[in-house]
Amino acid sequence: MSNWKKFGIDAPLVPVLYILAAILLFVQGYVLRPSAPIVLEVIAAGIVFIEGVLFLHTTVRGKYRLFDQLIPRLGVKATDQVLDLGCGRGALLSQLAGQLEQSGQAVGLDLWHSRDQSHNAATVTQRNMTVLGLTDRVKLVTGDMVALPFPDAQFDVITTSFALHNIHDAQQRQRTLQEAVRVLKPGGQLAIIDTGHHAAEYRQILSAAHLDIREARSLGMNGWWSGPWMTSYLVRGVKP
Numbered sequence: 536m537s538n539w540k541k542f543g544i545d546a547p548l549v550p551v552l553y554i555l556a557a558i559l560l561f562v563q564g565y566v567l568r569p570s571a572p573i574v575l576e577v578i579a580a581g582i583v584f585i586e587g588v589l590f591l592h593t594t595v596r597g598k599y600r601l602f603d604q605l606i607p608r609l610g611v612k613a614t615d616q617v618l619d620l621g622c623g624r625g626a627l628l629s630q631l632a633g634q635l636e637q638s639g640q641a642v643g644l645d646l647w648h649s650r651d652q653s654h655n656a657a658t659v660t661q662r663n664m665t666v667l668g669l670t671d672r673v674k675l676v677t678g679d680m681v682a683l684p685f686p687d688a689q690f691d692v693i694t695t696s697f698a699l700h701n702i703h704d705a706q707q708r709q710r711t712l713q714e715a716v717r718v719l720k721p722g723g724q725l726a727i728i729d730t731g732h733h734a735a736e737y738r739q740i741l742s743a744a745h746l747d748i749r750e751a752r753s754l755g756m757n758g759w760w761s762g763p764w765m766t767s768y769l770v771r772g773v774k775p
């Protein structure tokens with residue numbers, strides 16, 4: 536089964552709106568006035584259409600390439616305790632769990648918002664883990680990443696992919712990252728992949744929490760959610 540069928544489409548309304556907007560602009564600019572098309576509107580239709588295609592490319596293919604690049608950098612050990620915040624249907628969680636043996640555990644925490652990922656539900660993620668043969672290593676927790684239901688220093692590796700920007704309040708994002716640092720073991724690492732315009736903010740919060748920043752960089756075309764103005768980035772740090 537292809538990745539997008541298993542793990543869904545991110546923010547599914549967005550590509551639909553892009554394609555609809557492109558069709559409307561094209562109809563208005565060309566079909567309604569074939570003898571004197573409104574050139575600017577036809578060009579705009581083309582640009583909006585390309586934006587929609589780029590978004591779809593990132594959600595069905597590009598982000599998996601980003602995960603493939605991330606996993607070796609994390610150096611997950613077979614016995615590690617791993618936490619993926621906002622795991623959704625398990626695209627990154629399953630790759631993390633694949634690094635573990637039965638003595639390790641990957642915990643996926645989410646509120647399962649279907650506006651953020653199509654058909655998002657704990658049951659769907661659980662079914663994916665069953666199909667992938669990972670149930671012995673994966674535990675799903677329904678919870679808000681702003682207030683984590685875990686004791687201090689429980690996890691060796693914590694990840695979050697394309698989830699943090701869904702928290703719109705800056706103070707809540709700060710609290711989320713402080714919570715992640717709290718439940719991270721000394722020497723453990725936290726890796727954030729996200730989109731939007733918060734890279735500097737995340738880096739600053741992790742630095743203020745005394746993490747040693749190992750990487751903070753843009754992730755290129757595979758992370759373009761419609762274009763270079765909505766790129767993806769990685770911020771990765773280690774707790775002293």
Ligand SMILES: C[S@@+](CC[C@H](N)C(=O)[O-])C[C@H]1O[C@@H](n2cnc3c(N)ncnc32)[C@H](O)[C@@H]1O
Binds near residue numbers: 624645648651696
């Ligand atoms: C775009 S999806 C990404 C899912 C997954 N990490 C991936 O890369 O495929 C964002 C996820 O964040 C979750 N989410 C949003 N706000 C959350 C919160 N405050 N606590 C936990 N999960 C949250 C949504 O339910 C959704 O599953």
